[in-house]
Amino acid sequence: MDCDALRNDQWERIKGFVPGATKGKRGPRTNNRLFLDALLWMARSGGRWRDLPERLGNHAILKRRYYRWIEMGVPDDMLAVLAAKPILNG
Numbered sequence: 001m002d003c004d005a006l007r008n009d010q011w012e013r014i015k016g017f018v019p020g021a022t023k024g025k026r027g028p029r030t031n032n033r034l035f036l037d038a039l040l041w042m043a044r045s046g047g048r049w050r051d052l053p054e055r056l057g058n059h060a061i062l063k064r065r066y067y068r069w070i071e072m073g074v075p076d077d078m079l080a081v082l083a084a085k086p087i088l089n090g
Contacts, residue, residue: 005037017078019069030065031057038062 006014011033018032038056041047049059056062069075 005040006033011036014078014082017074017081019072019074035062035065039066 014036015032018036034057038052041052041056042049045051049063052059052062
């Protein structure tokens with residue numbers, strides 16, 4: 001099990017709170033689940049953006065998206081909902 005990745009049940013619970021369309025002309029526009037996995041990696045490792053493993057995506061693009069989400073208040077909204085009923089491991 002990858003400790004830097006959301007489980008399916010965790011993703012199902014929070015996917016409705018992430019911004020961005022799920023469909024574009026050529027398929028999904030963004031991979032929000034992979035983006036959240038990158039944020040988990042950052043939080044757990046204490047690493048810098050440029051240290052992100054390539055499997056998680058381009059660090060510059062992810063960094064821009066992170067700051068856009070901060071400006072929109074997305075993490076605060078997600079944490080408020082999750083704090084009401086925490087997701088437990090197991």
